[in-house]
Amino acid sequence: MKSERGFTLIEMLVALSVFSLAALALIRLQGYTTRNAAELELRVVAQSVVRNRAVEILTDPRPPALGKSSGEEENGGLSWTWTQEAKLAGEGRFVQVDISAQEKTSGAPASLTILRPTGAVLDAREQY
Template identity: 45%
Template sequence: MPNRNGFTLIEVMVALAVFSLAVLALVRLEGATARGAGLVEETTVAGLVARNVALDALTGAEPPPAGLVTGSEANGGRNWNWTRRVSPAGDPRVVRIDVAVQDLRGQTRGSVTMIRPPTPPAALPQPPGATPTPNATSTPPGGRR
């Protein structure tokens, strides 16, 4: 019986085939991870754009008009199209503000819904004897700051 030292050519070829399959699987996994990270970033930025548009409508001095408004905004190095719909919320004290953000391919990537009063808030009345002064600072009791 001959003494065998080392591997046969067939054994080396099978080992290389198994190794190459494992490397291909790792390369595909890396590609999927990179695509997933890009999608997460895109969704996050689109959500921020939706929130910014909704907050503009929420914090404006005048309430937004009812109906559909569209626009575009640049954020995160990309251009985004947004749609804002203001509609009754079922309670006459509030309106519903729905914002959807689409990428340039038209796919919705982020959305947000907020509510706000349909009319501007009334100014708070001044206490009796108080005179309104712009940029006034108040002194706490005891006269110290």
Template identity: 45%
Template sequence: MANEAKPAGAGRRGEGGFTLLEMLVALSIISIAALTLVRLDAYAVRTAGDLDESSMAGIVAQNRAVELWTDPTPPTIGASSHAARNGGRDWRIEQQVARTADADLLRVDLLVRPVSGRGQAALTIIRPAR
């Protein structure tokens, strides 16, 4: 009776679970995935901070533009830089004033950067020369 059917599970001793090697491979894959998620989370936090600084730099640039626009005395032609404190932070405002093709108008380019940080904003306005 060589063709007799064997009962289920007979001859497969020790094949019911995972081996230690299979468990180590699975844990290493899960660990790599978890580390990737942690790095992604840190990147998202850093990007949010940069976006916050860029937004605030834009507000500082707009404030400076309003000051320049409403000042009855036109700004001096050429490059200059100013320090400002806004939103509890220190900012560096680089200003470039140039003539335009119309003698009655000036072009003012502003670049605002935090004294310490990575965000920045640029803004250009046209204002009367007189």
């Protein structure tokens, strides 16, 4: 009867297919966001590793030895391998240290370059 209008079967199938496509897109977006959040967390910890190494270099009274060196440390419950390369810069007045760290299993990388005077660490009055 004409007074009893509703949705046809084809209209319902089209509506369900559109809804399922939207739901699948949202599920994929959630997976992508979760994966990126985990990677970002690893990168933040990797930055912490290289910054800690930089603080050790900057606060040591002796400048770092020139050349390459490496080591391992644990941070954030993960094992990290760091490498550093020190070379003279600024006509021998500074030591440039390139530091990088990488998590052993995921390979999350981070890097940082610092400059420090070749002499003793300057006290706070001399730095500013």
